[in-house]
Amino acid sequence: MDMQMRHLEIYRRQGEFAAWPANYGLWSWGDEIVVVFARGKLGAKGELHELDRDYPFVPWQARSLDGGLTWMGEPFRGHVPGGHSLSADEHLNADLKIRPxxxxxxxxxxxxxxxxxxDPETIIMCARTDVEGDAVSWFYVSRDRCLTWQGPYRFTGLHLPISARTxxxxxxxxxxxxxLSTSKEGGAEGRVFCARTGDGGRSFVLQGFVGPEPEGYSIMPASTALSGGAILTLTRCMGKGGGKGWIEAFTSDDEGKTWTGKGCIVGDTGSNGNPPALARIEDRLLLVYGYRDPPFGIRMRMSFDxxxxxxxxxxxxxxGGTADLGYPRIAECGEGSLLAVYYFNDGDREERYLAASILxxxxDQEGGEDGAASSQSQFCAMPKRNV
Known part of the structure; x- marks a missing residue:
């Protein structure tokens, strides 16, 4: 399928480290779209990230009212328990972490x-302390398109460490x-499990784990219900000792109690890996992920079955300038169009910023899609517009 593509900048400030929309969320209501992400500062370069561990990563929002073409920044108006940073403990020194x-x-x-x-006006955002050990998680609810957030609410009934993304x-x-994700036996990150609520989020029960405990980790699920009623979940995977990441697929026919592995669907997401973003738009599934080896960037695959x-x-x-990018979220942004939001960079010592691609x-000239089933199509680049 041929696609028209437009790249945009959502939020960019000199000296800042704005990142990780996959840890928070992206929601759309026609032309109105909101993304939540984290704002910190650039700092000393570590194994991957170039960030200041002595400065908080505060949650922030960006809102578009024209289908993702232009964006306005705004504060996250939810209560952050135990501190200023949200879902970023692993990147902070001890006194800035939420957990203590x-x-x-x-x-x-x-x-x-x-x-x-x-109800499309009721949305949920999950948050957490850390990604390993005795991590604690909670969730927020908004009924006014992210203008206000209620919570943080407990995952009542779940008695295990939880490292939640939405x-x-x-x-x-x-x-x-x-x-959700949890720690493995011994406390290391991590594996995916499914929890069910039947009373609107007032209580939860553990349904089942997604696949066996991995040697490395299998985390950060992206899921959707399929047309026949089954659930499809994609997970970010890494082997023991690090290296290159990949993405695996699992399905469940019994509301998450048992899961069947469907194998690896992306064999290489680069060094340190990257999480999947998954969406159903019309008759197709779209998967977007960051690629953390040269040439650094954002990639996708599509399924029609x-x-x-x-x-x-x-x-x-x-x-991309370095491997420090990706963590996408995707949403529909118009009839048949996809908005992919991710963090990006132009090189070492350059700010990390929120970017987007509209696909x-x-x-064709008759108004239909041209070559919908072709797997050999290329993208058509549209002029870049900075916002």
């Missing part, structure tokens, strides 16, 4: 009004699956 200052009893609320998972599969008005087979890998962009299927 968090009181689960005092800081986390019990949800009293059930969520309606079928991945929710609605099954009914008060019935949904939350795909509910994930049984995937088309050839496509390069969305390959102009639109090319149309």
């Amino acid at each position: 200052h968090l009181s689960v009893r005092d800081d986390l609320c019990v949800l009293d009004e059930p969520m309606d998972f079928l 991945d929710v599969v609605p099954l009914g008005r008060e019935h949904a699956l939350f795909m 509910d994930g049984q087979t995937w088309g050839a890998e496509k390069v969305i962009r390959s102009d 639109t299927p090319a149309r």
